[in-house]
Amino acid sequence: MTSVIDLYEQLSSAPDDRARARVIAEAFEHMEQRYPEVTDLATGTSLRETELRLQKEIEQLRGEVHKEIEQLRGEVHKEIEQLRAEMHQEIGEVQKEIGEIQKEVLQMRSEMRQMDHRLQKEIAQTKGEIIKWTVTWTGGLLMTHAALLLAGLKYLLGG
Known part of the structure; x- marks a missing residue:
């Protein structure tokens, strides 16, 4: 005023x-x-028009965002399924390798048992041969020793 x-x-x-x-x-x-x-x-009409236009744009953006979210969900779900399939395949391959390794371990154990049995047999044979050789050698030495003793006694006794 x-x-x-x-x-x-x-x-x-x-x-x-x-x-x-x-x-x-x-x-x-x-x-x-x-x-x-x-x-x-701004008039009430223009404000209402702007509000309606903005609401329409917001709804359109919501639709686009929802569509993109669903698309991403689909892609993520697809990737998860692909990873599961790959992991299942990898697990199968690992289990196959484990089976092969277990088979090799059993085969090596069998070979080791056979080797052990063969070595025990060879040891027993060698032991028998050593005992036989020792008995033969010792017996020969005893006989030679006895013959020498008898010859020495015979010589000493005059004979």
Whole structure:
């Protein structure tokens, strides 16, 4: 209200029409700076149109996002199934390798038992041969020793 009173005082104290026109022009300029142009003001209709347009865009974006989410879910599900299949295949291969290794272990155990049996047989044969050789050698030595003793006794006894 103070600005209206100031405007009135300036208009009434203006000396001529030219000064009054200048005061009115300054008042309009001040008012234009303070308030936007009427064409720039939003009306209820334009606000409603903008709101409807934005709602439509939001719904469209929601649909696109939902579609992308479903697409990504499908891709992730597909990748998970592919990984499961690959893992199942890998597990099968590992189980096959385990079976082959177990087979090799059994074969090696069998070969080791055969080797052990063969070595025990060879040890027994060698032991028998050593005993036979020792008995033969010892018997020969005893016979030679006895013959020498008898010969020595015969010689000593005069005979």
